[in-house]
Every structure is written in C-alpha cells, then in structure tokens.
Amino acid sequence: MNDLSNFKLTNPELEADIYYLTSDEGGRKTPVATSYRGQFRYDNHDWDAMQQFLDKEWCEPGDTVKVLLQTASPYFHCGNFFVGKEFEIREGATIVGKGKISKVLRQDFNYWDGATFLKLLDKSIKPYSDPDDLLGYRIDFDGLLPDEDGKIIGEDLEFIMTGNPECMMIVKAKAKTRVLRTIAAYVIDKWENHLATSNQLFKVDFATRTNWKGDLEMDFFKLTFATWHSIYLTGEIIVS
Numbered sequence: 001m002n003d004l005s006n007f008k009l010t011n012p013e014l015e016a017d018i019y020y021l022t023s024d025e026g027g028r029k030t031p032v033a034t035s036y037r038g039q040f041r042y043d044n045h046d047w048d049a050m051q052q053f054l055d056k057e058w059c060e061p062g063d064t065v066k067v068l069l070q071t072a073s074p075y076f077h078c079g080n081f082f083v084g085k086e087f088e089i090r091e092g093a094t095i096v097g098k099g100k101i102s103k104v105l106r107q108d109f110n111y112w113d114g115a116t117f118l119k120l121l122d123k124s125i126k127p128y129s130d131p132d133d134l135l136g137y138r139i140d141f142d143g144l145l146p147d148e149d150g151k152i153i154g155e156d157l158e159f160i161m162t163g164n165p166e167c168m169m170i171v172k173a174k175a176k177t178r179v180l181r182t183i184a185a186y187v188i189d190k191w192e193n194h195l196a197t198s199n200q201l202f203k204v205d206f207a208t209r210t211n212w213k214g215d216l217e218m219d220f221f222k223l224t225f226a227t228w229h230s231i232y233l234t235g236e237i238i239v240s
Contacts (some may be wrong), residue, residue, distance in 0.1 A: 012052065041090050054067060
C-alpha cells in the first residue's frame, strides 16, 4: 500500500462524516483510502470531490470516517450547504457511501435563499425601489451580459420586475451554446466582476438532457443573486 500519511487537500471546502456500506448492503468489498474520489452526489447531481480522511488513512466497508472534501468545480456548489445536509458517494449507479455535512469551511458554500438573505440583512439596508436605479441596472445587464461575438448569450434580454423582495428582478436570456460549463463560467464571471455591487451572493441551478447523439446538453441555467451596499437587489438570471 502507498504511504498516504502526507496527503493533504490544498483548499478543503467541507467537512463531513461518511459511512461506507458493506458488500451485503450493496457497497464495496474493499476499503477506500484518503485521496479517494468517488462520485459526490447531492440534489440529484453527481460531482467530483476528493476526500482527505482525518482520523485514519483507510476506511473498511462498514466503518465511518471523518473527511474533508474539495470539489473540482466550486462555483456550482455556492449557496448549497448546511450542517446536516446529506449526500451519497457513488461508483457509477452504485451507492457505496452515505454522508452528512458536519462543517461548511468555505463561506460562500453556506446555504441561502431569498428569505434567509432578507432575514440576515441589516434592517437599515432598503431595496432598490427608485425607477431610475432599476433602469440603471437594466441598462447594465443589457450592455454587459450579452457577449460581443454572440457565441454565448444573445442580445435580446427579457426583464420581469416582480415586486417580490426575495426576487425583485428576473432576467431571461437565450443561449447560443448548449455547453453548460461555458454558460456557467461566463454568467458567473459577468455577475461577480461586472454586475454585482460591493457585497454579493449567488447560487446556480440547471437542467441537462441527452440529445439524439447521446451527448449531454444544457436545457436551462439559472443564477440566483443578491447584491447590496446601502440598498439591495435580488433576482435571477435565467438562460435557456
């Protein structure tokens, strides 16, 4: 067996306890070691997340191990985790482990939605309500979200002002590509670096489908956001 005592994750994001199923329970027949990278599955999506074992180097089927987790695509996981959230470790379609989050180490991974954001927001911070302010944001989206080459996001954006403080503005856009990671990276960059004000949160949701060739394509992508300084704005960017 390899010497695994020096294995350390560079940027651990979550701490969890994982029970590895026995072969009688449908799990593995052999132990797993620190640095293991089974499928990290939660909310009906599979992800890549490496594990660093904290209290042992090997875990036998039927045992529980405390681990640190580091995901390969962190921006997909922002806003999704809380202590006690359950997940699975899979190998293909086989569940080999069942886990529960014990600590959220990366701040922007902490769960939030519109209601929790408003509950925690300083009461002195009021919503964007001036029509000129909201018009300015619409102009920013119109000018900054579509890409110059027209290969990712089209120019015809639709705006819906809901009047709901938990989701004040919905921006709908048409995609010029069906590659999920291309859309996600582009929209998140535009939000974080060009559209958000001094404080911001975001989380993403998406759906994919398999086309007639058997390739995985994006059906829709949604970025839910909140941004604030002396006033706040909440909303969604929906790309379909």
